[in-house]
Amino acid sequence: MTRHKQAVEKATKSINQVKEEVGTNQWRLKYHVSSPAYWINDPNGFSFYNGEYHLFYQHHPYSAKWGPMHWGHVKSKDLTFWEHLPVALAPSEEYDKDGCFSGSAIEKEGKLYLMYTGHKWTGDNHDTDLEQVQCLAVSEDGVNFEKLANNPVIGAAPVGDIHPHHIRDPKVWKRGDDYYCVIGNKTKDEVGQVLLYRSHDLIEWEFVNVVAKGEGNFGFMWECPDIFDLDGHDVLVMSPQGMEPEDYLYHNLHQSGYVIGELDYESGKLDHGSFELLDYGFDFYAPQTTIDDQGRRVMVAWMAMWESDMPEQEFNWAGAMTLPRQLFIQDGKIISKPMPEVEKLRNELTAYENVIFEGKKVLGGVSGDCIELDVVIDAKDASLFGLKLRVNEEKGEETVVRYDLAEGFLTLDRNKSGKGLDGIRQAPVELKDNELHLRIFMDQSSVEIFVNGGEKVMTSRIYPGQASTGVEFFAEGTVSIKSLKKWSLNESVGCEPVHSKSLSEI
Incomplete structure (x- = not known):
């Protein structure tokens, strides 16, 4: 062996020893990917291979804190119901x-290749004393990987x-007869x-050029780059470290x-335009994309x-993945929507119209802690309105979404x-015909x-x-809840699919 x-089997065994206990935690997410136990961070190797979506992630399989990184692994036929697989890569x-x-994945001659960064410390200073190189591992079945001898x-x-x-953080793709990859650097x-x-x-790889570089307030290091074609444009996604806050922008670390x-x-x-955020909330980092057999990014x-x-x-766990989101370009900017397959999770529809x-x-x-809300609010003559989620008046708990x-x-x-976190984040939003449309996905945490x-x-x-x-609407002035749909959502990670009515069936 x-x-x-041996390292992969040891890591998988460590996870298995605590996963049942971890699964009972009140904050465990039901339809978002996380490891069965312990720490995860960046998504890696997101790919469509042999008719299934494969998603890997940075993983420390021995504690709920960051440590020597492994690659955890899940796969799915529909981006909604995910199956846990053994650890794919270990130091x-x-x-x-x-x-x-971190790294990425690509299919070549029927095999799945993982391209990743090999990391080692050369001293005690973790900012300066390190070596990073790019490596390959290959699999015949998409589950068991062997590192190449010439790494x-x-x-x-x-x-x-x-x-x-x-x-x-190499991200690899094929164009014509050649393979390309972008790598984060400073x-x-x-x-x-x-x-x-x-x-x-x-x-055998040749360096082509510095494809893009920061100017002004653009950070000291660009992590997890990703270049792809979207609607006839080239898009560079990256995660800059060290951007200084500007007004309502860049308040995450x-x-x-x-x-x-x-x-x-x-x-x-x-040759590119200005930097735009992909998410205006608190918890979104190191995005990675793939393209599937339907041509969706x-x-x-x-x-x-x-x-x-x-x-x-x-x-004994930490971190999760966002819902998969489909990307489009509209009016010169990216918009992102939940994948339509998420509708498979819906059940128990509650609906209202024209509630003034x-x-x-x-x-x-x-109400609920694992639900989807689709709501259109007509502002009418209000100066401020919104809704409160996960409300408990006795405990004074609420998460507030408001529009001024x-x-x-x-x-x-x-x-x-609730526990641990606070703060506010803001996004500039224009009403459409005096209306605000929100589609909200809540999971346990x-x-x-x-x-x-x-x-x-x-x-x-x-x-x-x-x-x-609890869920509570509020307004200063008169508003109309023009339409509201609420669904309870089924569990979908590490369990068998349960048929639910999709939107088209309701």
Whole structure:
């Protein structure tokens, strides 16, 4: 048995020892991907292979804190019901002895290849004393992976203004007869940038160019880059570290967003526009995309943030993935919508139309901790309106979503959301015909808010008590709940599909 196989089996055994106990925790998510136990962060290797979606993730299988990174693994036929698989990658070789860091996946000749960053520490200072190289592992079945004997396939950093050690997170794709990958990096004087490489066979790689580099307030390191074609445009997604707050923007420790432009594959330069956020909430980082057999560009991200409180760590788990989201370009910007397959989770519809009120309104049957809300609110003559989620008046718990017409901002307020977390986030939102459309997904310890058809999204972890299940509407002035649909949602991670009515069947 290889060293790698032994390390994988040891990691999988560690998870299995505690997963049943972890599964009983009140904050365990029911339809969002997380590991059966212990720590996870960035999504990795998101791919469509042999008719199934494969999603890997950064994983420490020995504690609920960040540690030597492994790759956890789930797969799905529909992006909704997910099956847990054994750990895919574990540190086992000299070049990756301190971690199999983030990367991506691609199919070649019927096999699934994982391209990842091999990481090792060379001293005590974790900012300066490290080596990072790019490596490959391959699988015949999409489950069991072996590292290539000639790893690393990309060793030392290129010459130039390229930091030699912070060089990680390869995202690989094929164009014509060639393979390309982008890798996150920074300059020697701490400016984030992305490197472009090209290969004929995935094994021998040549450096092409610095494809894009930060200017102004654009961070000291760009992590988890991803380049893809969307609706005829080239999109670069990345996660800049170290952007300074500007007004309502960039208040998370690190950000995730994109630029749209045109990539010259010969020169290796991306001519692009301004940086835009992909999510305006608290907990969204390191997004990665794939394209499926229907030609859809699908994105998933880590639903957490570095150095934030994670109350679930006390119960031997930490971190989760967002709902998969389909990306489109509309009016020169990306919009993101939940994948339509999520409708399979719906049951127990409660619906209302044209509910006019001022002050406070509670509607029968509209409550819960694992639900979807689809609501259109006509502002009428109100100056401010919104709704409170996961309400428990006795405990003083609530998560507040409010819209201020004078300011033109949607605010997500988790100052009373339960244990561990607080703060507000804001997104500029324009009403459409004086109406606000919200599609809200709540799980046991998360909320995702899709605004006006995905023009903006706000994602957050929250940790309320089990009895905090109320939903309450409020307004200063008169508003109309033009339409409201509420569904309870079934569990879908690590369990068999349960048939539910989709929207088209209701």
